[in-house]
Each structure stands twice: as C-alpha cells, then as structure tokens.
Amino acid sequence: MAAARTVLLTGSNRGIGLELVKQLLSSPRPPAWIFATCRDPEGTRAQELRDLASKHPNLVLVKLDVANPSAIRDAAKVVEGKLNGMGLNLLINNAGIYTPTATLETANAEDMVSTYKTNAVGPMLMAQAFLPLLKKAAQDSKEKGLSCSKAAIINISTILGSIKKTPDSFFKPVISYRCSKADLTVDTSVRGLLSVLTILSEKHSGTLLNWEGKAIPW
Numbered sequence: 001m002a003a004a005r006t007v008l009l010t011g012s013n014r015g016i017g018l019e020l021v022k023q024l025l026s027s028p029r030p031p032a033w034i035f036a037t038c039r040d041p042e043g044t045r046a047q048e049l050r051d052l053a054s055k056h057p058n059l060v061l062v063k064l065d066v067a068n069p070s071a072i073r074d075a076a077k078v079v080e081g082k083l084n085g086m087g088l089n090l091l092i093n094n095a096g097i098y099t100p101t102a103t104l105e106t107a108n109a110e111d112m113v114s115t116y117k118t119n120a121v122g123p124m125l126m127a128q129a130f131l132p133l134l135k136k137a138a139q140d141s142k143e144k145g146l147s148c149s150k151a152a153i154i155n156i157s158t159i160l161g162s163i164k165k166t167p168d169s170f171f172k173p174v175i176s177y178r179c180s181k182a183d184l185t186v187d188t189s190v191r192g193l194l195s196v197l198t199i200l201s202e203k204h205s206g207t208l209l210n211w212e213g214k215a216i217p218w
Ligand SMILES: NC(=O)c1ccc[n+]([C@@H]2O[C@H](COP(=O)([O-])OP(=O)(O)OC[C@H]3O[C@@H](n4cnc5c(N)ncnc54)[C@H](OP(=O)(O)O)[C@@H]3O)[C@@H](O)[C@H]2O)c1
Pocket: 010, 011, 012, 013, 014, 015, 016, 017, 038, 039, 040, 045, 064, 065, 066, 067, 068, 093, 094, 095, 096, 097, 098, 118, 156, 157, 158, 159, 181
C-alpha cells in the first residue's frame, strides 16, 4: 500500500476517511501526496484534518462534494495542477451517507435521490473525472497487471449492499446490527482495509470484499 505514491480520498474529514488519512501518513512509506478531500475544508468538521496538514506537507486538503459534478471537475483540476505531470495511483471513493431511520414506511424520494447521488453517482463521476490522472499513473508505471500502487479505484462499500446477504440483515432489528458492529473499531477496520489494498490484483477487479479481504457475494 505504501508504494502508492499518490492517493486521493473522498469524505476524509471524519470517520473511516480520516482514519485512512492518519494511517497512510503514519505508514512506513507514506505516499508522496495524499489528497484528502471533503465538503468544507475550512469548516469546524475539518479541524482535525487541518491540524494534520499543518504537520504533514504531503497532505493536501481539497474541497470536494461528490454530489456536485462541477465541484468534482474543479477538484480534478486542482489535483492535476498539484501533481504537476505525475499521475494518480489510487482513488478511494469513501464518502457516503446512510439514513438509519429509512424503512419502507418512511423512505422518501428526496432521501433516495440524495443517497444515490452521493453513494452511487458520486463514485462514477469521480472515476470519470480522475481517469486521465489514473491512466497517466498506469502508463508511467513499470508494474505489470493491476495493483493499488500502479493505478486503482477502490469504492468503499458495505455488506448491506450485498443482495445475497440481504436476508441476513434485512429481517434483523437494526439495533442488533449496530451493536454487532461495535466490536470493530475504526482503527481495526482501516488497518484491515489498508492491508487488503496491498494484495489486490486483476482477479479482484469488480469484486466486493470485506475488511479482511474475504469475498462478499453481490
Ligand atoms: N461505519 C461503518 O460501520 C461502515 C460499514 C460499512 C461501510 N461503510 C462505508 O464507509 C464509508 C465511510 O463511512 P463512515 O462510517 O466513515 O461514515 P461517516 O463517519 O458518516 O463519514 C462520512 C463521510 O462522508 C462525507 N460525505 C458525505 N456526503 C458527502 C458528499 N456529498 N461529498 C463529500 N463527502 C461527503 C462526510 O462529510 P461531512 O462531514 O461533510 O458530512 C464524511 O466525511 C461510507 O461509504 C460507508 O458506506 C461504513
């Protein structure tokens, strides 16, 4: 993982995104550039990220709302300028929203549309906008095959996205699901996630993997 010289993450001001930034920065061979994007880099929610950036010159904060296509294009220009001819090795689409109260009875059109815009359309637009920089990294690399140190797009998903696993979680009360997740800390989850990134290759392309690298059925 540390071999990825340039990494960009979305939703990096808190939660898993912020922990990814921290663990990447403290890895034995940190990336030359980490583009930590978030909706409001100047706001209070990004204070921890700004504190990190003041100590780590390889950490660059970039304003980016994944539900806003023009903001994505603007961010891609900023990153391209900063990379100054280098490519982007790794795009991590981490930003996501989750409405725990949405049931069949309470779900509404606005929530469905905004969730799709952020969680599904956002990663597609991100991939589109950053594809030229990812291609550049792939062309400049001497590595064979796919890898996160060459050029890759990682979409942070969830077991709740597995259609086959839906019966396992759908009929259980949400409360037990939330309690069961309390065992896994953000630190453990991100440690697992980063170690999975190091083993990815062609055969993993398009697969849904958990934080331990085990395949989850679609
Ligand atoms: N936590 C879990 O147990 C778990 C389990 C499986 C999968 N995941 C996935 O992991 C990812 C991160 O989850 P998390 O638990 O760290 O979530 P979180 O703590 O709620 O953080 C979500 C992040 O996404 C950002 N975000 C939301 N909408 C955005 C938008 N339109 N543009 C840019 N950034 C946006 C938030 O920024 P603001 O501060 O601006 O709101 C925040 O930085 C998500 O994709 C989630 O589905 C999480």
